[in-house]
Amino acid sequence: MAFTVPIDNPIVAAIRALYGVATDVGEYIDGLITSMKKSTNRTIEAAGRVIEAAKFGFGIGFVVPVALIAIGQFILGHPLLAVGTVITSPVNPVAMTCAAIGAIYFGWNALSEAERNDIVERIQSSLELGAELVKSIVAFVIGKSKELLNSETLADLKRFIGDAASLFGRTVADVTRAIADRAAGAYDLVTEKLKRSPDKPDELPRLPL
Numbered sequence: 001m002a003f004t005v006p007i008d009n010p011i012v013a014a015i016r017a018l019y020g021v022a023t024d025v026g027e028y029i030d031g032l033i034t035s036m037k038k039s040t041n042r043t044i045e046a047a048g049r050v051i052e053a054a055k056f057g058f059g060i061g062f063v064v065p066v067a068l069i070a071i072g073q074f075i076l077g078h079p080l081l082a083v084g085t086v087i088t089s090p091v092n093p094v095a096m097t098c099a100a101i102g103a104i105y106f107g108w109n110a111l112s113e114a115e116r117n118d119i120v121e122r123i124q125s126s127l128e129l130g131a132e133l134v135k136s137i138v139a140f141v142i143g144k145s146k147e148l149l150n151s152e153t154l155a156d157l158k159r160f161i162g163d164a165a166s167l168f169g170r171t172v173a174d175v176t177r178a179i180a181d182r183a184a185g186a187y188d189l190v191t192e193k194l195k196r197s198p199d200k201p202d203e204l205p206r207l208p209l
Contacts, residue, residue, distance in 0.1 A: 011070050011126040014080040019093040026062035036094055043156040046148040047098045053144050054137060067123055068141055072100025074119045075107040075175060077168035099164030102157035103175050105145045108138055110177040
């Protein structure tokens with residue numbers, strides 16, 4: 001039996017505002033999944049299939065996509081409970097959803113146990129899902145992503161993560177906490193600095209530690 005979530009639920013309301021949703025959330029998500037699956041972009045298409053598989057796999061309705069989008073947003077750095085203080089206008093929903101999937105895939109296991117528990121508790125209390133169910137949804141998304149994504153599409157997911165995380169003052173490395181991503185970010189920082197000041201190579205920025 002499908003779970004029902006009140007329209008005024010804080011997480012649902014935050015996602016509605018973030019995505020600029022004026023219609024029923026369940027119908028909107030169904031349409032979003034359909035459009036993603038039809039995309040010619042392999043990463044977007046695969047992400048849509050991951051969300052659809054999670055929705056039908058758990059058999060409890062649109063609360064599963066809402067939960068996984070929310071989990072991804074928390075990892076990206078969005079508080080969701082105070083949308084207006086972070087983003088004042090709707091974002092590209094497809095890109096943001098891909099970023100959420102990517103954040104779960106790359107970022108969940110990088111979190112500390114306390115950070116993971118905090119997210120589980122927030123989802124559990126807001127969407128009235130059991131803690132083990134929330135963890136199962138996360139595990140499913142990670143496993144399905146491994147099945148459907150390859151090295152090229154996974155790299156593309158990081159670009160979605162970077163674009164979304166930047167809205168919250170964060171970077172890909174802040175999400176993945178991977179040394180390689182931190183090094184790549186440092187390289188990009190130096191490259192950008194040199195582009196701006198090609199005649200002053202000695203004025204390099206300090207690399208983040």
